[in-house]
Amino acid sequence: MMTKxxxxxxxxxxxxxxxxxxxxxxxxxNLTTLGQGIGFSTLESPAGFPIAEALPLPIPGLxxxxxxxxxxSSLLLPxxxxxxxxxxxxxxxxxxxxxxxxxxRLLTGEWSSIRFETYSPDKSYFLxxxxxxxxxxxxxxxxxxxxxxxxxxxxxxxxxxxxxxRMIAASLVHILRSVPVLLQLIFWYVVILNFFPLVQNSxxxxxxxxxxxxxxxxxxxLNNRGLFLPQPEFGxxxxxxxxxxxxxxxxxxxxxxxxxxTQFRYSKIQFNARAGMMSIIALAGISTSxxxxxxxxxxxxxxxxxxxxxxxxxxxxxxPEYLALVLGLGxxxxxxIGEIVRGGILSVDQGQKEAAKALGLSGxxxxxxxxxxxxxxxxxxxxxxxxxxxxxxxxxxxxxGYPDLVGVGGTILNQSGRSLEIILIWMAVYLLLSLxxxxxxxxxxxxxxxxEGRI
Amino acid sequence: xxxxxxxxxxxxxxxxxxxxxxxxxxxxxMFLDAVFFPVSPDACSFVNSDGAEESxxxxxxxxxxxxxxxxxxxxxxxxxxxxVLVALxxxxxxxxxxxxxxxxxxxxxxxxxxxxxxxxxxxxxxxxRGSESIGxxxxxxxxxxxxxxxxxxxxxxxxxxxxxxxGLAIARRSSAPIPRLxxxxxIEIIRGVPLITVLFFAxxxxxxxLPPGQSDMSELSxxxxxxxxxxxxxxxxxxxxxxxxVDPGQIEAAKALGMNSxxxGRxxxxxxxxxxxxxxxxxxxxxLVKDTSLVAIIGMYDLLGAARNVPSIPEWIGRDLEPLxxxxxxxxxxxxxxxxxxxxxxxxxx
Numbered sequence: 062m063m064t065k066x067x068x069x070x071x072x073x074x075x076x077x078x079x080x081x082x083x084x085x086x087x088x089x090x091n092l093t094t095l096g097q098g099i100g101f102s103t104l105e106s107p108a109g110f111p112i113a114e115a116l117p118l119p120i121p122g123l124x125x126x127x128x129x130x131x132x133x134s135s136l137l138l139p140x141x142x143x144x145x146x147x148x149x150x151x152x153x154x155x156x157x158x159x160x161x162x163x164x165x166r167l168l169t170g171e172w173s174s175i176r177f178e179t180y181s182p183d184k185s186y187f188l189x190x191x192x193x194x195x196x197x198x199x200x201x202x203x204x205x206x207x208x209x210x211x212x213x214x215x216x217x218x219x220x221x222x223x224x225x226x227r228m229i230a231a232s233l234v235h236i237l238r239s240v241p242v243l244l245q246l247i248f249w250y251v252v253i254l255n256f257f258p259l260v261q262n263s264x265x266x267x268x269x270x271x272x273x274x275x276x277x278x279x280x281x282x283l284n285n286r287g288l289f290l291p292q293p294e295f296g297x298x299x300x301x302x303x304x305x306x307x308x309x310x311x312x313x314x315x316x317x318x319x320x321x322x323t324q325f326r327y328s329k330i331q332f333n334a335r336a337g338m339m340s341i342i343a344l345a346g347i348s349t350s351x352x353x354x355x356x357x358x359x360x361x362x363x364x365x366x367x368x369x370x371x372x373x374x375x376x377x378x379x380x381p382e383y384l385a386l387v388l389g390l391g392x393x394x395x396x397x398i399g400e401i402v403r404g405g406i407l408s409v410d411q412g413q414k415e416a417a418k419a420l421g422l423s424g425x426x427x428x429x430x431x432x433x434x435x436x437x438x439x440x441x442x443x444x445x446x447x448x449x450x451x452x453x454x455x456x457x458x459x460x461x462g463y464p465d466l467v468g469v470g471g472t473i474l475n476q477s478g479r480s481l482e483i484i485l486i487w488m489a490v491y492l493l494l495s496l497x498x499x500x501x502x503x504x505x506x507x508x509x510x511x512x513e514g515r516i
Numbered sequence: 517x518x519x520x521x522x523x524x525x526x527x528x529x530x531x532x533x534x535x536x537x538x539x540x541x542x543x544x545x546m547f548l549d550a551v552f553f554p555v556s557p558d559a560c561s562f563v564n565s566d567g568a569e570e571s572x573x574x575x576x577x578x579x580x581x582x583x584x585x586x587x588x589x590x591x592x593x594x595x596x597x598x599x600v601l602v603a604l605x606x607x608x609x610x611x612x613x614x615x616x617x618x619x620x621x622x623x624x625x626x627x628x629x630x631x632x633x634x635x636x637x638x639x640x641x642x643x644x645r646g647s648e649s650i651g652x653x654x655x656x657x658x659x660x661x662x663x664x665x666x667x668x669x670x671x672x673x674x675x676x677x678x679x680x681x682x683g684l685a686i687a688r689r690s691s692a693p694i695p696r697l698x699x700x701x702x703i704e705i706i707r708g709v710p711l712i713t714v715l716f717f718a719x720x721x722x723x724x725x726l727p728p729g730q731s732d733m734s735e736l737s738x739x740x741x742x743x744x745x746x747x748x749x750x751x752x753x754x755x756x757x758x759x760x761x762v763d764p765g766q767i768e769a770a771k772a773l774g775m776n777s778x779x780x781g782r783x784x785x786x787x788x789x790x791x792x793x794x795x796x797x798x799x800x801x802x803x804l805v806k807d808t809s810l811v812a813i814i815g816m817y818d819l820l821g822a823a824r825n826v827p828s829i830p831e832w833i834g835r836d837l838e839p840l841x842x843x844x845x846x847x848x849x850x851x852x853x854x855x856x857x858x859x860x861x862x863x864x865x866x
Binding site: 235 | 824843
């Protein structure tokens with residue numbers, strides 16, 4: 062509806078660009094008045110503030126980065142049945158070879174190109190921001206899992222035939238969606254701090270043997286200082302355990318894939334190339350793990366009570382801030398996921414449900430075998446955008462005192478006054494995350510549409 | 517689902533008992549063990565058997581009753597609070613007049629309605645802000661707070677955000693490349709970042725973009741800019757969906773009738789597009805009302821900020837959950853009302 066004349070467009074472009082230059086000019090003048098310039102070099106100076114929760118940051122070497130790039134590109138390439146390009150097949154084989162080689166390196170203990178950087182107040186601001194990003198990822202992953210675990214049953218319950226269940230689920234969703242997420246986060250934080258028991262009276266789980274008979278010992282403690290869990294100690298064999306678990310998952314994946322391809326062919330067993338390759342790699346991995354030395358079971362490092370039971374310490378602690386964030390974000394997002402799941406299930410044709418019933422499938426079976434696979438297509442895009450929303454909402458961690466990317470950045474902003482650089486870093490990180498996930502959704506949707514013949 | 521009766525009853529029992537287990541401690545704390553009157557700080561503590569002072573185990577609702585003016589008006593001067601109520605009534609009257617297409621059987625012209633909306637908003641602003649020349653005591657925007665500030669920010673966000681969003685949506689749909697690219701870039705960037713980042717941007721950087729010597733913006737205007745910029749992108753996406761939903765045949769018929777693009781837009785495309793996108797716009801408005809609570813992080817005292825501030829008052833130290841529940845109740849009421857308005861609109865027009 063705008064006039065298409067080139068003159069108007071050029072005028073618009075010129076005015077926008079000149080506005081931009083004027084704003085930038087003002088910015089420069091004001092920053093110079095404040096005694097600051099524009100540059101990222103000051104972010105290399107020592108941070109000078111502690112971060113409450115800082116896991117060691119793994120910094121991958123070149124080989125790990127190459128491996129990561131190879132895996133991602135092999136996932137995004139068209140599958141072997143769609144494309145007959147030699148190049149994609151070569152890349153896939155190359156990826157699998159690289160994976161096997163990396164696994165063998167792991168097992169022989171040469172996992173040396175990754176180094177772990179521990180944070181301390183004399184490290185740079187950049188490391189502080191990287192730790193903040195790591196904390197954001199920690200919260201995001203846990204929140205995603207909780208939100209999906211609660212959200213899917215909530216969505217299905219809203220369609221239950223029992224009116225009581227339906228009413229409970231509907232009111233829960235309505236209330237959760239009407240209260241702002243910040244209020245919910247602060248609510249859970251206040252509940253954990255004020256209403257969870259003191260250390261002396263913690264909720265205790267999994268009693269274990271104790272040397273001193275005056276106080277029984279447990280493995281898991283829940284109190285107002287957080288959730289204290291036993292930390293598994295791998296003794297340097299963590300990478301080997303990880304590799305073994307990945308090989309087992311690959312085995313399971315190969316078997317399921319083979320089963321799904323041969324399910325309807327009763328006459329002959331079809332040897333499928335993808336399943337075959339996966340299982341060969343998996344078996345190779347498992348046999349090398351067995352051959353290269355037995356893996357000891359990890360030792361558990363239990364929580365220790367100190368000060369006569371009034372304080373507690375553990376290697377693996379979930380702080381109240383982290384718990385409040387995960388609970389608050391998970392429960393808030395689960396209501397949205399519930400609505401999306403409900404919409405997806407309702408979008409499936411009524412005839413499908415009736416046909417499933419006519420075939421004698423029970424409600425649960427029809428849901429799992431008939432309705433969900435079809436509903437999944439409708440659910441997947443809004444579901445991934447809700448996951449993105451969860452990660453963006455995790456930026457509110459600054460309100461409960463959790464040092465995520467925005468929290469750490471806020472401290473740096475207040476301390477060094479470098480508002481422009483910090484805000485640019487924030488926007489760049491979140492934009493990278495959002496745009497890459499949206500791009501991946503697009504690619505997968507296009508692939509799905511092509512596979513179904515809807516081009 | 518083919519369940520037997522006993523299985524259904526087991527499920528019912530499970531659901532209800534889960535609800536009771538989760539809600540009983542909360543309801544017990546909120547109502548059974550709670551203290552409601554008298555409204556004084558020593559109502560919430562008593563002297564226990566050791567002679568020491570102990571606070572009650574339930575909720576202390578006098579904390580909310582006593583600080584209710586703070587939660588609703590913020591630090592607005594007590595003598596001038598009538599202006600807030602008058603502004604609210606004026607706003608409700610004005611919106612009733614301008615959002616309906618006929619009043620008492622008389623059809624209202626669009627231009628009249630837009631003028632009414634503009635005049636109402638202007639009058640409300642003058643009433644709240646005050647000025648010497650008309651005899652009202654000026655009240656600085658830094659004193660505005662509580663529920664009033666939430667409503668002010670929401671109204672500014674919706675009105676200015678809708679205008680900007682409409683422009684962005686039309687630009688994104690245009691066939692000329694430059695408006696399309698500019699608006700697409702703006703929308704995708706804003707939709708990819710969290711609101712708190714935009715709030716920090718407006719709080720720290722926006723004053724720096726103004727000419728030197730004029731770079732102080734009040735906190736309210738910074739927060740308002742942030743909310744308007746942020747929500748405009750989301751509203752633009754909703755309106756764009758509505759624009760796409762308009763039948764191309766309508767546009768071709770309008771072109772055949774010789775209308776230019778302005779006439780086409782005003783008479784044919786926009787009425788249909790906005791009618792289709794109104795339910796989604798209302799749910800975006802609900803999201804906007806909830807998003808205004810984030811200004812508590814940059815230090816403004818809207819409803820949530822005031823509720824967080826109550827435990828810092830010396831008389832009500834430690835009473836952090838009661839004001840939060842009260843604020844939550846208000847948000848639920850606001851959002852459920854808007855939700856019902858959306859459903860009513862959907863039933864009437866679709």
